[in-house]
Amino acid sequence: MVSTLAFATLLVGLGVSLMLWHVRAWHTAQAATVGPRRLEFEQRRYQRRMRSSLIILVIGGLVFASPWATGPRAIAVLWLAVLGLVGWMLTLAVLDIFASRQFYAAAEGEHDAEKALLLRSLDARVRHRHNGAASDGSHDRPHDSPADG
Numbered sequence: 001m002v003s004t005l006a007f008a009t010l011l012v013g014l015g016v017s018l019m020l021w022h023v024r025a026w027h028t029a030q031a032a033t034v035g036p037r038r039l040e041f042e043q044r045r046y047q048r049r050m051r052s053s054l055i056i057l058v059i060g061g062l063v064f065a066s067p068w069a070t071g072p073r074a075i076a077v078l079w080l081a082v083l084g085l086v087g088w089m090l091t092l093a094v095l096d097i098f099a100s101r102q103f104y105a106a107a108e109g110e111h112d113a114e115k116a117l118l119l120r121s122l123d124a125r126v127r128h129r130h131n132g133a134a135s136d137g138s139h140d141r142p143h144d145s146p147a148d149g
Contacts, residue, residue: 007063012064018056026046045099059086
């Protein structure tokens with residue numbers, strides 16, 4: 001019974017700790033200057049993770065109560081509830097993984113497109129400078145830097 005109560009206490013402590021961590025992460029995301037799409041992603045992630053943490057806390061409470069469950073029906077109901085909550089938590093974890101992968105894949109695509117645009121712009125500027133330098137003969141002399149005064 002002591003090990004059951006210790007395990008239950010560990011689960012409750014873990015659930016509370018995770019909830020506090022998620023609240024802090026959500027406040028950090030709100031304070032950061034992020035776009036509305038990112039903020040919506042962070043809000044949904046916060047909600048999923050808070051649910052999962054609450055489930056861990058509830059499972060801890062059920063495990064704590066398990067030594068006092070009397071009769072086969074009460075024991076079966078209690079452990080079926082634990083099993084159902086674990087299944088729900090795993091479902092939320094899988095949804096969190098897929099949502100995060102989808103969001104970051106889209107963000108990576110946007111960053112790749114922005115990078116390609118910036119590289120094209122840089123390439124055009126370099127070509128423009130090179131063409132301008134070649135036409136006025138300045139490619140034969142060293143360029144003065146602003147620090148040379």
